[in-house]
Amino acid sequence: MAAIRAVLAFLAGLQHLRTAAAGSPWVYSDNALIPDGTIRITTLGSGSPDVRKEQLASGFLVEVGNKQQDKFIFDLGTGAYINLWATGVPMAQLTKVFITHLHSDHHADLASLYVGAMFGRRQPWEVWGPSGEEPQLGTAAAVEGLRQFMAWDTHARRRIDLVGRKDDGDKVVVHEFDHRVKNQVVLDRNGVRVTATPVEHYRTGGPVAYRMDWQGLSFTYSGDTRPTDTLSQLAKGSNVFIMQNMGPIEDLAGLSFESQLLINTSHITPQQAGAIFAATQPRLAVAHHLTVNAASRAAIIQDIRKGYPKGELIINEDLNVYEITRNSVKVKRRLVPPRSWGFWHAESNWQQQQQKQVLLSEAAVASL
């Protein structure tokens, strides 16, 4: 009951926010400093290849309230850059990217982010991602191909660079790691630890899930996978568990052979997700990578609840925010301006934004 009430409160909250957003000419975001003891996850895209204006493909912005105010991107699929840009976070702070796997709905918008050197990135762009079964299928090869894809773009932008930038914004450092290694720490910096573990997707080696730990706070993001022990192990005890789902699937046996094969080898159904949430017991369970609309929502919740009758549960939507602290996990909605702020990503504008904007509203609070 508490969980249903939380979902209802959340929906009511969103209704309220939408009204506020429509009625006001002003901007809603929250670019204030992230308080110490807080991890904030913003959903840039909650969707899948079934991309649409309401739901961009998978991507997350993760902000950590440490001294460095570290920011991380986890996946940046088709369209997710739109919401990243809309948050107004300066490019200078968006240097660290983690990719779960090299499917377009998880990495296609990297090209737009790569151009960020033009918009204020001054440090090298760092990309973490798995190796492939062969060198040319790994993250390093993908990034090298991306640089080639963007060669004219980079060259032309430098031509009209009148100030003669001499920073490292165009440089790229790829941290490709062996995708076969379980529970591998791939980043340990400023107190933030990111661990990767292999998952199973499309019968092709490479895909991983990630977990971040900082000051006893944690979240796990599954990437795309079928149910695997490695994922459950990684997620165990994490505060927030963002799990890829595909469905609802009323009748697996009624699907075509191809669809069955796709689900069985590559994805987690909402019903399976319920069982995995029950086994891993996160403080907040987030069902992600679903096509969410009025018709699908109830069926998805019903399916997940078969195996996970209790516990806080959210069906992910674009710009949902999960704020983790020692005492709570808060669910919010990030409000972004209806129109672009142009070059507001510049550091100078950022300072002004910090003073003006504190209006990220609290839609609901998921209790412990």
Ligand SMILES: *[C@@H]1O[C@H](CO)[C@@H](O)[C@H](O)[C@H]1NC(C)=O
């Ligand atoms: C998919 O899994 C279901 C349930 O385990 C099974 O009945 C079905 O035969 C499988 N289909 C394929 C194509 O693998």
Ligand SMILES: [Zn+2]
């Ligand atoms: Zn996907």
